[in-house]
Amino acid sequence: MPPDTDTAFVPAGYFSQSLKNRDPELYAALKGERDRQNEQIELIASENLVSRASLEALGSIMVNKTVEGYPGRRYYGGADYADEAEALAIDRAKRLFGCTYANVQPHSGSQANLAVFLALLQPGDTVLSMALPSGGHLSHGAGPNISGKWFNVVSYGVDETTGLIDYDAVADLARTHRPKLIICGGSAYPRAIDFARFREISDSVGAFMLADIAHFAGLVAGGVHPDPLPHADVVTATTYKNLRGVRGGLILGNDQDLGKKLNSAVFPGVQGSVILNAVAAKAVCLGEALQPDFRVYARQVLENARALAGTLMDRGVSVVTGGTDTPIVLIDLRPQGLTGAETSDALELAGLTCNKNAVPGDTQPPTVTSGLRLGVSAGTTRGFAADEFRAIGGWIADIVDGLVQGDVSARQHSVRDNTRALCRRFPIYDRDI
Ligand SMILES: Cc1ncc(COP(=O)(O)O)c(C=O)c1O
Numbered sequence: 001m002p003p004d005t006d007t008a009f010v011p012a013g014y015f016s017q018s019l020k021n022r023d024p025e026l027y028a029a030l031k032g033e034r035d036r037q038n039e040q041i042e043l044i045a046s047e048n049l050v051s052r053a054s055l056e057a058l059g060s061i062m063v064n065k066t067v068e069g070y071p072g073r074r075y076y077g078g079a080d081y082a083d084e085a086e087a088l089a090i091d092r093a094k095r096l097f098g099c100t101y102a103n104v105q106p107h108s109g110s111q112a113n114l115a116v117f118l119a120l121l122q123p124g125d126t127v128l129s130m131a132l133p134s135g136g137h138l139s140h141g142a143g144p145n146i147s148g149k150w151f152n153v154v155s156y157g158v159d160e161t162t163g164l165i166d167y168d169a170v171a172d173l174a175r176t177h178r179p180k181l182i183i184c185g186g187s188a189y190p191r192a193i194d195f196a197r198f199r200e201i202s203d204s205v206g207a208f209m210l211a212d213i214a215h216f217a218g219l220v221a222g223g224v225h226p227d228p229l230p231h232a233d234v235v236t237a238t239t240y241k242n243l244r245g246v247r248g249g250l251i252l253g254n255d256q257d258l259g260k261k262l263n264s265a266v267f268p269g270v271q272g273s274v275i276l277n278a279v280a281a282k283a284v285c286l287g288e289a290l291q292p293d294f295r296v297y298a299r300q301v302l303e304n305a306r307a308l309a310g311t312l313m314d315r316g317v318s319v320v321t322g323g324t325d326t327p328i329v330l331i332d333l334r335p336q337g338l339t340g341a342e343t344s345d346a347l348e349l350a351g352l353t354c355n356k357n358a359v360p361g362d363t364q365p366p367t368v369t370s371g372l373r374l375g376v377s378a379g380t381t382r383g384f385a386a387d388e389f390r391a392i393g394g395w396i397a398d399i400v401d402g403l404v405q406g407d408v409s410a411r412q413h414s415v416r417d418n419t420r421a422l423c424r425r426f427p428i429y430d431r432d433i
Contacts, residue, residue, distance in 0.1 A: 018432075019433070020432065020433075027433065030433045031433055034429065034433055037049070037428060038423060038427065038428055038429075039351065039419075039420060039423050040348075040351050040352070040353050040419070040423070041351060041352050041353065041379060041392060041419050041422065041423065042353050042378035042379060043347075043352055043353055043354040043374045043375055043376070043378075043379070043392075044353055044354055044355055044373075044375060044378070045187075045188075045215060045241065045327060045328045045355075045373050045374065045375025045377070046187075046214075046215070046238075046240070046241050046375070047240075047241070047375070047377070047378050048240060048241060048242065048243075048244045048245075048377045048378045048381055049244075049378050049381045049382060049428055050240075050244065050245055050246055050281075050285065051244070051284065051285070051288060052429065052431060053284050053288070054245055054246050054281045054284045054285055054288075055246075055281075055429075055431075057246075057277065057280040057281035057283070057284045058246050058277050058278060058280075058281040059277070060277055060280060062081075062082070062085060062276040062277040062279075062280045063276070063277040065078070065079075065081075065082050065276050066273050066276075067079050067082045067273060067274050067276060068267060068268075068272060068273050068274070069267065070086070070263060070267075071083035071084075071086045071087045071090070082274070082276050085276065085279060085280040085283055086104065086105075086274070086276070086279050086283075088283040088287075089102075089104040089279050089280070089282045089283035089286060090102050090103075090104055092283060092286035092287050092289075092290060093250055093252065093282075093286050094252075095290060096221050096286055096289050096290055097220070097221060097227075097229060097235070097252050098227075098229065099229050099235075099252045099253060099254050100253075100254050100256065100259075101251075101252065101253040101254060101255065101256060101258070101259035101262070102250065102251070102252050103115075103250070103251040103259075103262055103263055103266050104248075104250055104279055104282050104283075105266050105267060105271060105274050105275075105279065106236075106248065106249030106250065106251060106266060106271070107248060107249065107271060107275055107278070108238070108247065108248060108249050109137075109139065109212070109214045109236060109237070109238040109249045110137075110138065110139040110145075110249075111249055111266075111270055111271060112236040112237070112238075112249030112250060112251050112266075113137075113139040113140065113147065113210075113212060113236055113249075114139065114146065114147065114270050115251065115262060115265040115266045115269060115270050115271075116181075116210055116234050116236060116251065116262065116265070117147055117151065117181070118265040118269045118270055119234075119258070119261040119262045119264070119265035119269070120180070120181055120208050120210075120233075120234075120261075121151060121180055121181055123150045123151065124150075124151065124152060125151055125152065125179075125180045125181070126151070126152045126153075126154060126177050126178065126179040126180055126181075127140075127141050127147070127151050127152070127153050127154070127179055127180070127181045127182075127183065128153075128154050128155075128156065128170070128173055128174055128177060128179035128181070128182045128183070128207070129141045129153060129154075129155060129156070129182070129183035130155065130156055130157070130158075130165075130183070130184070130185075130186045130189065131155035131156065131157050132155075132358075133157075133358040133360075133362055133366075134155075134156075134157040134158045134186070134189075134358075134360060135158065135186040135187060135188035135189035135330075136155070136183075136186045136187065137185075137186055137187045137212065137214070140153075140183045140186070140212065141153030141155070141183075154173055154177045154179060156169060156170045156173055157169075157360070158189070158360050159360070160360045160361040162321065163190075163191075163320040163321040163330075163359075163360050164191060164321060165184075165189070165191075165193065165194075167194060167197045167201070170182075170198075170201055171201045171204065174201050174202075174204065174205045174207065175204070175205065178205050178206075178207075179205065179207050180207055180208065181207055181208045181209075181210060182198060182201060182202045182207045182208070182209050182210070183209075183210045183211075183212060184198045184209070184210075184211050184212070184228075184232075185210075185211050185212035185213050185214065185215070185228075186212070186215070187214070187215060187373075188328060188330055188357050188358070188373050189326075189328075190320065190321055190323075190324040190325065190326050190328045190329065190330050191321050191324065191325050191326070192225060192226050192325040192326070193211070193226070193228075195211060195226060195227075195228045195230075195231040195232065196231055198211070198231065198232075199231040199232070202233075208233045208234070209231065209232045209233050209234075210232060210233065210234045210235070210236065211228035211231070211232035211234075211235045211236075212235075212236045212237070213228060213235055213236070213237045214236070214237055214238040214241060215241055215242070215326055215327065215328060215375075216242065216326045216327065217237035217238065217239075217241065217242065217243045217250075218241065218242030218243045218244060218289065218294075218297070218298055218301065218327075218377065219242060219298050219301065219302060219326065219327070221243065221289050221294065221298065222289070222294055222295045222297065222298020222299065222301075223295055223298065224295075224298045224299050224301075224302050225298075225302075225325065225326070229252065229253075229254065232253075233253065233255065233258060234251060234252070234253050234258065234262065235251070235252040235253060236249060236250065236251055236252075237249065237250045237252065238250070239282050239285055239286075241327070241375075241377060242298070242301055242327050242375075242377040243285055243286075243289060244285055244288065244289070244294075244297070244377070244381060245281060245282055245284065245285025245286070245288075245289075246278055246281040246282065246285065247278065248275070248278045248279075248281075248282055250282070251266070297380060297381070300380050300385060301327050301376055301377055301380045302325070302326075302327075303385075303386050304376040304379065304380050304384065304385065304386055304388075304389040305324045305326065305327050305328065305329055305375075305376045305389075306323060306324060307386035307387075307389045307390050307393070308329050308374065308376060308389040308390070308392060308393045309323050309324050309329045309393075310323075310390075310393075311389070311390045311392075311393030311394055311397070312329065312331065312393045312396065312397060315393065315394065315397035315401075316397070317331055317333075317336075317396070317397055317400055318331065318332040318333075318334075318335050319331060319332070320332050320359055320360065320371070327375045327376050327377045327380075328373060328374070328375055329373075329374040329375075329376075330357060330359060330371055330372070330373055330374075331359075331371055331372040331373075331374065331396075332359040332370060332371050333359075333370050333371060333372065333400070334359070334370045336400055336403070336404050337404070338370075338400065338403055338404070339356070339364055339368045339369060339370060340355075340356025340357055340358075340364070340368065340369035340370060340371050340372050341356050341367065341368045341369065342403065343356070343372055343399070343400060343403060344356045344372055346399050346402070346403055346408055346412065347372075347396065347399050349412050349416070350395065350399055350411070350412040350415035350416050350419060351415065351416045351419030351420060351423070352392070352395065352396060352399075352415070352419060354372050354373065354374050354375075355372070355373055356368070356369040356371070356372060356373075357369055357371045357372060357373035358370070358371060359371035374396075376389060379392070382426045382428060383426045384422075384426060388422060388426075391418070391422070392422075395415040395418060395419065398411050398414075398415055399411055399412065399415060
């Protein structure tokens, strides 16, 4: 059958018409987003810019295919190529992280973590994890999340003066509460975690250890961050932060028996059919991360994050923990008497996108906060090196100073000119949308 027919129930252009022509309204929104990404400096730590190849895989024909189960063991026919794509993603994940088990199906990082809870715990079991305001994640046991509602969650924080995990305090909590699962890794903890110490604490009470490396998986893969896999029973990650791929989650490990439980927990435990186009696109980013140039990218991410942190501190902006070992730089605005909400809004008007974030000991509500979380993964993908991030640090400090001194709008104009000029020097996609 030709792509376009006159058949009444196959609309003209169904197989051939571009989005631009078929749905101009939605196209306008996508074009607006493309222009925004092109013209703003993206500092949201959970974002990155995927390759054109990843975009193609995500928008590919795999979107049409439904499968359940795992390669070679599907509940639907016609799965040969689906199997090929998923097996590629699994094989690449194992090679990239040097492990023997990988599940590439989790629709998101939260789904990956929920599957780990289902595989390892019974409702009501005790979990020890980092508190949300100290940099933990919702899916690690926060009150409104299923993990917090169905499990007995005990939280550890960070030392309010250093911003660092107090490992002795974690060990004390473990001894007191005897958790079945201990989680390390978070959304806003900028320093390397002592995975060996977490293993020791977990062993001391017979707990499983989960390392959630969502925010620094690319640095682990790139060899510039400590590797949790020799220590943790299970590692979860997202593919869309500094791993530089499309949205989704991963589960990794080295124990085949545990792997079987984790596979059953993902499907049929917490998910149904596979989002195969996302799995295909994960295969692309994992393949890209296996190339030697990804190690250069990972090294540059770390150098850029440290350059940004250094410039901010030189300009009198307080950086939690005094630096970073990850793509994240966490700013404490309490010395300036500013909130995260007003500062992130002011930065956005100057062309710098980031998010407000609680800092250790924060007394502001989560919708306001006293801090900002900045990430360098997307800017680095665009080509920004340390000089560009030093300039960006200076512009952020200019806006902070402007808010303190009451002349922020004049500064926003000049910073906006600078951010636009920088973005023009480092253009992104040349495709239509
Ligand atoms: C540590 C951590 N784990 C898990 C997730 C969850 O990812 P998702 O939003 O894909 O569910 C995030 C998200 O940013 C995260 O920071």
